[in-house]
Amino acid sequence: MSTPTTAAPGAPVVDFDLAQLRRDPYPAYAELRRTAPLAWVPSVGRHLLTRYGDIVHAEKLPEVFSSREQGSLLLRTVGPNLLREDGAEHRLLRAGAEPPTRPRQVRDLWADAFEKNAHDLLERIAGRGEADLVADFAEPLAAANLALVLGLRNATADDIAEWSRAMMAANGNYADDPDVWLRAERATDAIEEAVAEIAGAVRREPDGSVISSMVHADMALSAIQNNVKVVIGGGVNEPRDVFGVGAQALLNRPDVRDRVLADPSLWKRVFEETARWVSPIGMYPRQLVQDHEIAGVALPAGSRVALVIASGNRDESVFERADEFDIDRPHRPHLAFGGGPHFCMGAWVARHEVSGLAWPLVFSRLKGLRLDDGTEDHMEGWVFRGLTSLHVTWQAA
Numbered sequence: 001m002s003t004p005t006t007a008a009p010g011a012p013v014v015d016f017d018l019a020q021l022r023r024d025p026y027p028a029y030a031e032l033r034r035t036a037p038l039a040w041v042p043s044v045g046r047h048l049l050t051r052y053g054d055i056v057h058a059e060k061l062p063e064v065f066s067s068r069e070q071g072s073l074l075l076r077t078v079g080p081n082l083l084r085e086d087g088a089e090h091r092l093l094r095a096g097a098e099p100p101t102r103p104r105q106v107r108d109l110w111a112d113a114f115e116k117n118a119h120d121l122l123e124r125i126a127g128r129g130e131a132d133l134v135a136d137f138a139e140p141l142a143a144a145n146l147a148l149v150l151g152l153r154n155a156t157a158d159d160i161a162e163w164s165r166a167m168m169a170a171n172g173n174y175a176d177d178p179d180v181w182l183r184a185e186r187a188t189d190a191i192e193e194a195v196a197e198i199a200g201a202v203r204r205e206p207d208g209s210v211i212s213s214m215v216h217a218d219m220a221l222s223a224i225q226n227n228v229k230v231v232i233g234g235g236v237n238e239p240r241d242v243f244g245v246g247a248q249a250l251l252n253r254p255d256v257r258d259r260v261l262a263d264p265s266l267w268k269r270v271f272e273e274t275a276r277w278v279s280p281i282g283m284y285p286r287q288l289v290q291d292h293e294i295a296g297v298a299l300p301a302g303s304r305v306a307l308v309i310a311s312g313n314r315d316e317s318v319f320e321r322a323d324e325f326d327i328d329r330p331h332r333p334h335l336a337f338g339g340g341p342h343f344c345m346g347a348w349v350a351r352h353e354v355s356g357l358a359w360p361l362v363f364s365r366l367k368g369l370r371l372d373d374g375t376e377d378h379m380e381g382w383v384f385r386g387l388t389s390l391h392v393t394w395q396a397a
């Protein structure tokens with residue numbers, strides 16, 4: 001199969017300033033949805049698919065829209081892994097890794113330890129009266145919880161967070177910066193070593209973790225190592241980003257915050273609405289394995305497409321007043337966790353750690369919690385998007 005690196009015949013060509021897209025991609029997406037719902041974007045080297053219905057259509061046809069993208073930076077960083085496989089190969093890898101992340105396992109195996117992690121982190125900052133909740137709380141919490149679920153008891157939360165950052169930088173290393181590759185290589189070497197050690201231990205004594213599950217599904221060590229890299233790459237920044245964006249939204253909307261504090265069942269709605277409103281993963285790639293027409297364009301086999309779920313989640317034909325954060329909007333499934341066979345494996349982990357524990361704890365424990373007027377916090381990114389910081393103050397006890 002050849003890999004066209006240019007627009008499919010008949011596809012509109014639209015280019016963007018990537019710096020602008022990183023600052024705020026939503027106006028550009030709105031324009032694309034209106035005028036060119038499938039557009040070749042030269043600076044991205046892909047056709048962007050931006051309407052909700054077209055993204056859902058693509059996700060229903062994984063035999064056409066393959067996840068095995070040729071030349072993918074993720075493959076270079078991590079090696080072959082479940083996220084870049086299709087069909088039977090994908091199902092096998094997923095079946096080995098997934099069981100410990102199902103809702104019941106999250107509740108029975110991890111919830112108590114997640115709660116302890118959240119309490120410990122909060123205790124460290126509670127007396128200070130001010131913090132950056134992204135760096136001081138949400139990121140270390142996501143990393144510590146991930147170490148548990150994976151079974152990496154030989155790694156610290158700091159290790160996990162650094163490995164995650166190093167691999168994420170490599171996955172976006174379109175500039176081919178050698179230092180970025182080197183840092184990622186150091187991270188992946190360290191992960192391989194840590195996983196090999198744990199794999200030996202859990203073979204003798206299963207512990208319910210993702211590594212243990214994969215070992216007892218008789219997966220090759222290299223497959224286990226690569227899947228762990230994917231989980232670390234994706235399991236830290238997304239929960240961190242939902243936490244930050246949702247917390248800031250509530251601090252900006254005391255009316256909503258008070259309703260949620262009076263009725264904690266609403267935290268779930270806050271989570272789903274936050275993930276829709278500012279999707280932590282904005283887009284992900286697919287490559288066509290056969291000719292297929294979508295959004296009025298006949299794409300030849302080999303065409304590269306990006307499913308821009310952040311745009312689908314703001315599609316006005318599905319979500320009224322889509323740019324507003326509104327926890328009362330009528331329920332329509334959002335696309336933030338993807339769809340089809342690659343639907344996020346960590347969805348229940350993320351939902352529980354953020355809306356079941358982290359938000360309720362922070363908002364009840366830190367009295368008089370408010371945004372720090374002296375600092376401006378920014379959202380950034382379009383492939384991944386979240387707050388780079390969330391400075392807050394409260395009355396220290």
Ligand code: HEM
Pocket residue numbers: 082083084094101146149230231234235236238239242275279280281284285335336337338339341342343344345346347349350
């Ligand atoms: C709010 C938090 C999260 C969001 C929004 C999110 C989003 C996503 C999305 C959009 C995909 C599909 C990507 C694609 O099809 O190419 C995905 C896949 C995946 N996610 Fe998440 N994720 C989150 C948290 C997590 C966590 C905490 C973990 C680990 C415990 C995790 C592990 C995975 C894995 C392993 C896959 C690949 C699944 C497969 O290929 O079958 N995610 N995630």
